[in-house]
Amino acid sequence: MGSLRNYLLLLLLITALPSAAGERVDESMSLGSITHVTIENLRGEVTVIGNNGDTVSVSGELDDKAEGLTFEKSGSRIIIKVEIPNNSHNSWGADGSELTIEMPKHVRVSFKGVSSNINISHFTHGSEIQTVSGDISAKDLMQQIELATVSGNIESKNLSGKLRLSSVSGDIHDRNSTGRAHFKTVSGNLSSSSSANEISANSVSGDIELKLGKVDELIVSTVSGEFESQLSLNENGLVKMSSVSGDLTVDFTNDVQASFNLKTNAGGNIVNRLTSAKATRAKYGPSSKLSFDTGNASGSVRASTVSGRIEVK
Incomplete structure (x- = not known):
């Protein structure tokens, strides 16, 4: 009877233990003439680093539920994919992959994940990063750059080229970018300290704060979010802003040379700290304008705003 009791206790202990850690991987292959690497990882943390070498390497630990790693050349690209069974996509408590991927910095990188965080740095020929609930950390990237997440946050530094950064409910924090930049959020907040000369920013309820350099074009739209910016407007430059109830504020850091046309439609307020000109109210209705x-x-x-505040200074 005692041996049976001990056996049952041992069986209970074994079933209570957490599942074994995922498989360790350490693989590499020569790049050859390949110019594009695609990466897929369902969950976990992936670090992708560009270097001066001529090989692509993958090291770390796979997802607990992974069946293995696809690491192969296919046509003009190399595919790196953590293979997860369809019925394991929502496995509660499973540890995701922890991978480090290194490759030549001139490769174009594409990444797709779900609840996977991605850290990417030092690539010169374009990067396309998409994840759902994961965070994105990106630095020292060039050319065509797309960073997109749904509920994750984006942290970026030293991006240059044509940039598209978007998040639905997560925040975007961009530093030291150059070129042309497009930012988009729904409820997340956006902050950028950028030298880009063409910038567009869209938000629904998230706030937007931009500290810019010399700008040729800035186009901003928000619904209820607040917008604040510092910038130097170049000769023949354009600033175009719109909101529903959100406030719009621009602080010009140069002796701005421009024609101003500012308008509210339903009781908003216009504040001009550049000249002595004052806004005039419509004879009928709550609108006002200032030119x-x-x-x-x-x-x-x-x-233009419906009921928000416009301030130029």
Whole structure:
């Protein structure tokens, strides 16, 4: 009877233990003439690093539920994919993959994940990163760059080229970007310290804060989010802003030379700290408008809101 009791206790202990850790991997292959590497990982943490070598390497630990790793050449690309059975996609308590992938920095990288965080750095020929609930950390990337997540946050630094950063409910924090930048959020907040000369930013309820350099074009739209920006408007430059109830504020760091046309439609307020010109109320209805010029008026500043506040200074 005692041996049976001991056997049952041992069986109970074994079934209570957590599942074994995922498989260890350490593989590499020569790049050859390949120019594009695609990576897929359902969950976990993936670090992708560009270097001056000529091989692609994968090391770390696979997802607990992984059947294995696909690491192969297919046509003009190398495919790296953590293979997860369809019935394991929502496995509660499973540990995701922890992988480090290194490759030549001139490779174009594509990444897809679900609840997978991605850290990517030092690539010169474009990066396309998509994840659902994971965070994205990106630095020192060039050319065509797309970073997209649904509920994750985006942290970026030293991006240059044509940039597209988007998150639905997560925040975007961008530093030291250059080139042309497009930012998009729904309820997440956006902050950027950028030298990009063409910028567009869209938000629904998230706040937008931009610290910019010399700008040729800035286009901003928000529904209820607040918008604040510092910038130097170049000759013949354009600033165009719109909101429903969100406030719009621009602080010009140069002696701005532009024509200004500012308008509210339903009781909003216009504050002009550049000249002595004052907004005028419509004879009928709650709208107001203000038009004035500074300097040679070569640039253009347009702003409209339904019920928000517009301030230029």
